[in-house]
Amino acid sequence: MxxxxxxxxxxxxxxxxxxxxxxxxxxxxxxxxxxxxxxPERFYNKVDNQLRLNRRLLKEYNKAGKSVIRSEVLTGQGFNPKFHTHHWKNQKGEIYHFVYEYGFLQKTENRKEKYVLVTWQKYMENR
Incomplete structure (x- = not known):
C-alpha cells in the first residue's frame, strides 16, 4: 500500500x-x-555582521590613514560604536577603539560629536 x-x-x-x-x-x-x-538570527551572527559593517565603514571613510568625520554620518549608515574588537590608549590617555585594523576615537568639538579615524600602526603594539 x-x-x-x-x-x-x-x-x-x-x-x-x-x-x-x-x-x-x-x-x-x-x-x-x-x-x-x-x-531567528543567532547572537554570533548579529555580532559578526555588525563588526563587518563597522569595519567596512571605517575603511571607506579613512582612505588617508587618519581622518575626522561627524558621528551622524557613520551612525546614519548603521555604524555602532559599541561593537569593536580591541582598544588602544595613547599618551594623552585617550582610548581608541578598533575594529580589527581600523580605529576610532569619539570626540566632541563645538558641541558636535565626531570620530577621529585611524589605522593600526606598528608602534601601537607595545602599549
Missing amino acids: RIHRGCLYCGKELTGRTDKKYCNLHCKSAYQYQKIKEQ
Whole structure:
C-alpha cells in the first residue's frame, strides 16, 4: 500500500520512492532556504555582521590613514560604536577603539560629536 504525499515545498503529488519528500532539487533547496530564514538570527551572527559593517565603514571613510568625520554620518549608515574588537590608549590617555585594523576615537568639538579615524600602526603594539 502506497501513501500519497505531496512535496514539502510546492505540494505537488510525489511519485517514486516512498520516502521521497520533494519533487525536484529546486523544491528541496527552496524548502531548506525557507526553513533557515524562519529561524531567528543567532547572537554570533548579529555580532559578526555588525563588526563587518563597522569595519567596512571605517575603511571607506579613512582612505588617508587618519581622518575626522561627524558621528551622524557613520551612525546614519548603521555604524555602532559599541561593537569593536580591541582598544588602544595613547599618551594623552585617550582610548581608541578598533575594529580589527581600523580605529576610532569619539570626540566632541563645538558641541558636535565626531570620530577621529585611524589605522593600526606598528608602534601601537607595545602599549
